[in-house]
Amino acid sequence: xxxxxxxxxxxxxxxxxxxxxxxxxxxxxxxxxxxxxxxxxxxxxxxxxxxxxxxxxxxxxxxxxxxxxxxxxxxxxxxxxxxxxxxxxxxxxxxxxxxxxxxxxxxxxxxxxxxxxxxxxxxxxxxxxxxxxxxxxxxxxxxxxxxxxxxxxxxxxxxxxxxxxxxxxxxxxxxxxxxxxxxxxxxxxxxxxxxxxxxxxxxxxxxxxxxxxxxxxxxxxxxxxxxxxxxxxxxxxxxxxxxxxxxxxxxxxxxxxxxxxxxxxxxxxxxxxxxxxxxxxxxxx
Amino acid sequence: xxxxxxxxxxxxxxxxxxxxxxxxxxxxxxxxxxxxxxxxxxxxxxxxxxxxxxxxxxxxxxxxxxxxxxxxxxxxxxxxxxxxxxxxxxxxxxxxxxxxxxxxxxxxxxxxxxxxxxxxxxxxxxxxxxxxxxxxxxxxxxxxxxxxxxxxxxxxxxxxxxxxxxxxxxxxxxxxxxxxxxxxxxxxxxxxxxxxxxxxxxxxxxxxxxxxxxxxxxxxxxxxxxxxxxxxxxxxxxxxxxxxxxxxxxxxxxxxxxxxxxxxxxxxxxxxxxxxxxxxxxxxxxxxxxxxxxxxxxxxxxxxxxxx
Numbered sequence: 001x002x003x004x005x006x007x008x009x010x011x012x013x014x015x016x017x018x019x020x021x022x023x024x025x026x027x028x029x030x031x032x033x034x035x036x037x038x039x040x041x042x043x044x045x046x047x048x049x050x051x052x053x054x055x056x057x058x059x060x061x062x063x064x065x066x067x068x069x070x071x072x073x074x075x076x077x078x079x080x081x082x083x084x085x086x087x088x089x090x091x092x093x094x095x096x097x098x099x100x101x102x103x104x105x106x107x108x109x110x111x112x113x114x115x116x117x118x119x120x121x122x123x124x125x126x127x128x129x130x131x132x133x134x135x136x137x138x139x140x141x142x143x144x145x146x147x148x149x150x151x152x153x154x155x156x157x158x159x160x161x162x163x164x165x166x167x168x169x170x171x172x173x174x175x176x177x178x179x180x181x182x183x184x185x186x187x188x189x190x191x192x193x194x195x196x197x198x199x200x201x202x203x204x205x206x207x208x209x210x211x212x213x214x215x216x217x218x219x220x221x222x223x224x225x226x227x228x229x230x231x232x233x234x235x236x237x238x239x240x241x242x243x244x245x246x247x248x249x250x251x252x253x254x255x256x257x258x259x260x261x262x263x264x265x266x267x268x269x270x271x272x273x274x275x276x277x278x279x280x281x282x283x284x285x
Numbered sequence: 286x287x288x289x290x291x292x293x294x295x296x297x298x299x300x301x302x303x304x305x306x307x308x309x310x311x312x313x314x315x316x317x318x319x320x321x322x323x324x325x326x327x328x329x330x331x332x333x334x335x336x337x338x339x340x341x342x343x344x345x346x347x348x349x350x351x352x353x354x355x356x357x358x359x360x361x362x363x364x365x366x367x368x369x370x371x372x373x374x375x376x377x378x379x380x381x382x383x384x385x386x387x388x389x390x391x392x393x394x395x396x397x398x399x400x401x402x403x404x405x406x407x408x409x410x411x412x413x414x415x416x417x418x419x420x421x422x423x424x425x426x427x428x429x430x431x432x433x434x435x436x437x438x439x440x441x442x443x444x445x446x447x448x449x450x451x452x453x454x455x456x457x458x459x460x461x462x463x464x465x466x467x468x469x470x471x472x473x474x475x476x477x478x479x480x481x482x483x484x485x486x487x488x489x490x491x492x493x494x495x496x497x498x499x500x501x502x503x504x505x506x507x508x509x510x511x512x513x514x515x516x517x518x519x520x521x522x523x524x525x526x527x528x529x530x531x532x533x534x535x536x537x538x539x540x541x542x543x544x545x546x547x548x549x550x551x552x553x554x555x556x557x558x559x560x561x562x563x564x565x566x567x568x569x570x571x572x573x574x575x576x577x578x579x580x581x582x583x584x585x586x587x588x589x590x591x592x593x
Contacts, residue, residue, distance in 0.1 A: 127527055
């Protein structure tokens with residue numbers, strides 16, 4: 001009798017827990033799912049309120065096709081976004097792996113000063129130094145270039161990623177290094193052949209954060225990219241959504257938003273473990 | 286055999302003599318990072334300070350004007366209104382985020398069936414960028430082609446389609462809803478790490494001592510989560526003070542410029558009006574606020590004294 005009651009209580013608790021979980025999940029996922037489904041409506045239908053969200057007058061990719069007809073086209077902006085994000089990933093990984101190794105394994109003058117200098121930039125909001133960044137880029141001839149934007153994004157990633165990489169290298173036992181040195185490995189071979197495989201999870205984490213950061217950044221791209229052919233997706237889509245290319249085509253906006261969201265969602269789902277790792281490292285330290 | 290000993294002796298001697306020199310190689314490794322931070326952070330920071338003391342138009346010569354820009358800020362009621370609005374937004378949105386994220390963190394804290402699935406679902410909006418989220422919601426909030434107004438009208442909740450973005454209150458709360466949707470999952474994960482770091486036996490001992498759930502929450506959970514709470518709080522506050530994307534994309538600072546945030550105002554002064562010197566002075570004010578906040582953060586995150 002008592003056991004049956006306890007079992008009932010457990011069942012009731014489980015039911016309550018799962019209904020809460022499902023309802024909350026639906027609330028969080030609904031806007032994303034709603035948008036993605038709506039993009040497959042024909043343009044005519046996409047102008048109407050999305051009730052229901054799925055296409056009722058036939059499946060169509062018209063919204064994606066029209067996107068390419070605004071300004072320099074979606075494809076140009078998508079290419080810009082891909083270029084900027086991939087370059088930001090490659091450069092920030094390269095620079096942070098080198099710096100993380102240097103900070104972890106060598107004692108050179110001003111080491112602590114440089115480390116604190118790089119980390120303390122996280123306290124300064126980059127929003128407050130955008131104007132001078134604009135002027136510096138102009139001086140360097142990188143004004144209105146994707147390369148200039150990459151430099152800014154890489155710099156913004158450095159405090160987090162160098163901190164991550166220094167900790168990753170610190171966690172590698174020195175004996176491994178000494179053994180490799182006995183075998184005649186020099187600094188560079190050591191780093192690439194011996195150390196890199198051991199700190200690989202950290203590299204994936206910083207690469208993921210660099211990609212998401214660069215792919216999603218809006219304000220710096222809005223300010224620094226003045227030429228439409230250099231727009232990244234967020235800037236391009238905002239121009240479209242503000243009616244800069246005539247009447248707002250909401251079907252096209254949804255299609256653009258989908259193009260912006262899907263890579264982030266896929267990367268996150270594939271690399272979730274590394275993402276949470278990065279968050280934890282930031283939260284615990 | 287002989288050749289090995291012959292080369293290894295001078296090699297060891299060289300290492301001993303060059304040990305200091307070998308450490309200098311470290312400088313080469315950190316050089317690219319230091320160079321980037323110097324060129325794209327330290328120098329711009331110094332320039333902001335210098336520009337704030339100048340009248341600096343986009344074209345033509347700039348001239349030194351001392352503290353005139355700062356004096357002008359004191360009289361700039363629209364900046365103070367923007368700052369006031371930014372703080373108001375920060376307080377409300379932070380409370381709203383915590384009100385949603387804390388229960389979610391407790392919900393997913395312990396591994397039970399499907400917990401990972403729920404956690405992933407709650408977190409999904411957090412990996413979408415602020416710009417994407419804002420564009421998405423600007424559609425959902427649109428009066429003609431969106432979701433909320435037409436749905437409310439179809440359900441008979443409103444007599445006509447209400448434009449949610451036309452007046453301050455519904456527009457403001459729409460932004461709050463959007464930001465909570467986007468950020469709650471992120472805050473949830475941070476709070477979850479704090480919850481998980483609380484030793485389970487401590488809670489169990491309290492249960493044996495007859496402490497109810499509320500007493501346990503107050504006496505064990507909250508104090509032991511102090512550093513995590515402080516971190517989540519600071520991240521939320523700093524992020525909100527710097528809010529720009531959602532107000533620019535969804536509301537364009539409207540209705541009637543009532544939702545201009547501090548960063549938005551600096552953006553307008555610097556890149557719409559091209560008063561670069563004045564924008565720099567405004568930036569210095571914002572910077573001072575954020576640095577003060579960071580100092581509070583360091584103090585809140587200090588290692589607990591007397592504990593452990």
